[in-house]
Amino acid sequence: YYSRRFIMSDSKHIYNIAHRGARSLAPENTMPAFVKAWRTGAHGIETDVSATLDGKLILFHDDTFFRTTNISEIFPKRKKDPIHTFTWEEVQILDAGSWFLKDDPFETIKRGEVPLEEQQAMTNTSVPLLEELLLFVKEKSLFIDIEIKCLPKAIANFPIVEKVILLLDRVELPSSMFSISSFNHDYLKTVERLRPDIKVNAIIGGYPFLTNDWGKFEFAVYTANAKLIDSKQIKKVLQRGCQVNLYIVNDTKDMARFLDEGVGNIITDFPQLLSQLGYCARWG
Numbered sequence: 001y002y003s004r005r006f007i008m009s010d011s012k013h014i015y016n017i018a019h020r021g022a023r024s025l026a027p028e029n030t031m032p033a034f035v036k037a038w039r040t041g042a043h044g045i046e047t048d049v050s051a052t053l054d055g056k057l058i059l060f061h062d063d064t065f066f067r068t069t070n071i072s073e074i075f076p077k078r079k080k081d082p083i084h085t086f087t088w089e090e091v092q093i094l095d096a097g098s099w100f101l102k103d104d105p106f107e108t109i110k111r112g113e114v115p116l117e118e119q120q121a122m123t124n125t126s127v128p129l130l131e132e133l134l135l136f137v138k139e140k141s142l143f144i145d146i147e148i149k150c151l152p153k154a155i156a157n158f159p160i161v162e163k164v165i166l167l168l169d170r171v172e173l174p175s176s177m178f179s180i181s182s183f184n185h186d187y188l189k190t191v192e193r194l195r196p197d198i199k200v201n202a203i204i205g206g207y208p209f210l211t212n213d214w215g216k217f218e219f220a221v222y223t224a225n226a227k228l229i230d231s232k233q234i235k236k237v238l239q240r241g242c243q244v245n246l247y248i249v250n251d252t253k254d255m256a257r258f259l260d261e262g263v264g265n266i267i268t269d270f271p272q273l274l275s276q277l278g279y280c281a282r283w284g
Helices: 004-010 031-039 098-103 116-121 131-139 160-171 183-194 231-239 252-260 271-283
Strands: 014-017 042-049 058-059 145-149 178-182 199-203 221-225 243-247 264-268
Touching: 004 098, 014 031, 014 098, 014 271, 031 116, 031 131, 042 131, 058 116, 058 131, 058 160, 098 116, 131 145, 131 221, 145 160, 160 183, 178 183, 183 199, 231 243, 252 264, 252 271, 264 271
Parallel strands: 014 042, 014 264, 042 145, 145 178, 178 199, 199 221, 221 243, 243 264
Antiparallel strands: 042 058
């Protein structure tokens, strides 16, 4: 059995990153999903950071609360309004967990992989603040990959990068325990300018282009779309001296192949499967 502290001390062993927490086993971007990721042996957590109307940094992926909360019941007239139009006080009212029980998005409940007591605890789960998760990962010695979402034009001037950095400093999380990622590469350049000690990950391969555009290889780390990658791409980027991370890898055969090809971090909805693979491949 491996030591998580050993893994944290050697960055090359940080490769199992739970996508929005262990979202195959709990509602994404909620504390139950992050706790589950830790319990399943993930080395780290990936999460999405956005902002409320009053400037609170919350963990949420979508542009609206419609898909993963009960906003249709609480604010029916605003159910598809952008998340930045809600205050933190309003966000706290929302239930971000019950939808998982209803939708069973990965059919893990159907297969009996989610214990009843965990299901019961999901009801009335709240949308968390980034600060809550930072304190959790610090306590548990977990790595965290913070994806800063691209803000809409209405709040484009909100200093989200600076706010994230200030919060990281306030909770005193060592720079070795986190990275900042984004599809908005200007955000990453701001991080590099303000804090060159912070590792940044340039995310590529998103909509609408659906291609892994490596540009001029100006970043040391790229997080690429696994569906758009091949061995030649990986080899080329590694030869350039860049690290290649991949999202979203859920098949164990792909996980093993990518690790063998030299990929750095694998972002997965099933950290429990990658943990089992890791025991055999690295410490078995």
